[in-house]
Amino acid sequence: AQKITQTQPGMFVQEKEAVTLDCTYDTSDPSYGLFWYKQPSSGEMIFLIYQGSYDQQNATEGRYSLNFQKARKSANLVISASQLGDSAMYFCAMRDMNTGFQKLVFGTGTRLLVSP
């Protein structure tokens, strides 16, 4: 069965610094996708970035980048130049490709607090 592990319940970072949020995954499928979502205190889920298992390069979206290390089964999110508005819960999720349906399995999340 697929599993996502986020070992950091909370992280603190100062404004303008970079921060890495950890995510490890477990799957026996060769084809999978990895997602990061942001959940601010208002509660909505906001898609940030996606990495496919066959993608050759690490995904980047603005200040977000995904440090994908396939052999280690890790997909860490790097936020550069943190902003106060980055304070939120961050969830790593994995998609099971082989069932033919896009089912996401989520980790338990990491709460990021950005201080001035």
Place this chain on the structure above:
Amino acid sequence: NAGVTQTPKFRILKIGQSMTLQCAQDMNHNYMYWYRQDPGMGLKLIYYSVGAGITDKGEVPNGYNVSRSTTEDFPLRLELAAPSQTSVYFCASSSDRNNEQFFGPGTRLTVL
């Protein structure tokens, strides 16, 4: 586009009552999903649908039912509400199985 909309935003139910959580999307997405998020946890899939008339169970389907009569709507029915169903419910949709899921704002349900 309104994206994915959910109603109601908040609801309190008594044990044994029933209700329907509404979800609609205006993006013409084939895939729709219902998740629940318990306090301090990630989301767990309840049911999903790959198109009108086609639904299937996710990880935690017990106590819930769904229907998908149109592409736009994917209501979630709770029969005989129990305190264990106290949670935040999210509806999501995607255009196909390779794309990201877009989430609604959530419904916070409390069963007392």
